Amino acid sequence: AQSVSQHNHHVILSEAASLELGCNYSYGGTVNLFWYVQYPGQHLQLLLKYFSGDPLVKGIKGFEAEFIKSKFSFNLRKPSVQWSDTAEYFCAVKFGGATNKLIFGTGTLLAVQP
Amino acid sequence: DTAVSQTPKYLVTQMGNDKSIKCEQNLGHDTMYWYKQDSKKFLKIMFSYNNKELIINETVPNRFSPKSPDKAHLNLHINSLELGDSAVYFCASSQLSSREAFFGQGTRLTVV
Numbered sequence: 120a121q122s123v124s125q126h127n128h129h130v131i132l133s134e135a136a137s138l139e140l141g142c143n144y145s146y147g148g149t150v151n152l153f154w155y156v157q158y159p160g161q162h163l164q165l166l167l168k169y170f171s172g173d174p175l176v177k178g179i180k181g182f183e184a185e186f187i188k189s190k191f192s193f194n195l196r197k198p199s200v201q202w203s204d205t206a207e208y209f210c211a212v213k214f215g216g217a218t219n220k221l222i223f224g225t226g227t228l229l230a231v232q233p
Numbered sequence: 234d235t236a237v238s239q240t241p242k243y244l245v246t247q248m249g250n251d252k253s254i255k256c257e258q259n260l261g262h263d264t265m266y267w268y269k270q271d272s273k274k275f276l277k278i279m280f281s282y283n284n285k286e287l288i289i290n291e292t293v294p295n296r297f298s299p300k301s302p303d304k305a306h307l308n309l310h311i312n313s314l315e316l317g318d319s320a321v322y323f324c325a326s327s328q329l330s331s332r333e334a335f336f337g338q339g340t341r342l343t344v345v
Contacts, residue, residue: 153333157274162323163336207274220289221266221327221334223276 121146121214125224132200133232140195140227142210149215152193154184157207157226166208169193180204202233236260237337239324245343246314254309254340256324264288264329265307267299270321270339282307283329314344 122145132138144150151170155163167178174186184195193210210224237258246252258265266289267279281289282301296312311318324337 151333155336162338163276165333165335168333209276220278220281221325222278223268226274226276228274 121212121222123210123212123222123224125208125210125227127227128225129228129230131230131232134202135199136231138195138197138200138204138229140208140210140229142193142195142224144191144193144210144212144214146191146212146214151213152184152186153211153213153221154178154182154193154195155209155211155223157209159206163209166195200229200231202231205229205231237324237326237335239322239337239340241340242338243341243343245345248314248316248344250314251310251312252314252342253311254322254324254342256307256309256337258305258324258326258335258337260326260328260335262326262328262335263304264327265301265304266325266327266334267307267309268323268325268336270323272320276323280307280309311342314342316344318342319344 124143126141153168154166156166157163166182167176169176169186177183182197208227213221239256264283266281270276279293280299285301298310301307321339321341323339325334327334
């Protein structure tokens, strides 16, 4: 079955620390990959996306992610986090096929301490 | 000029009632979705419509009935509300070819 897993459920960092959030998916075919962020009490916003081409993609607010096809992974990174990065982060995968279904991981709650 | 808008933002209602949540998108997208986010923040797709046609219908109780009067609207009607229906419901839209989804602000439904 198609699935998306995020291994870190809750991450606590101090400001200026580096961040890496893991995301793995189960399917071996064509995928489109996304990271969304949900700030407290708000809706989901797209951070970055990968469809094809350079596997290292840059998003908004200094975030980047690397697609490693052999590992079925799409990890999110940021060299130096800020208190305002405190939010829930969701990895999402659109698997190949006609249904256009976007499947989300369980989310990672990032808390950045000032 | 909100891209995907849902109403209401908050909804508190008693068990057994029937309620509707409305969603509209002004992005010209051909596909719209309903997602449910539970208390643990897990997001699960419920329905998807493409050009007013239902294309995804996950395992959702038939008390939930989506209705798409046109490409820009996808409403969610819920009959006989239960405590377990309490959640945040997100509407989203995308262009099938572009595959990136845009989300509404969410509707926090509380059933008491």
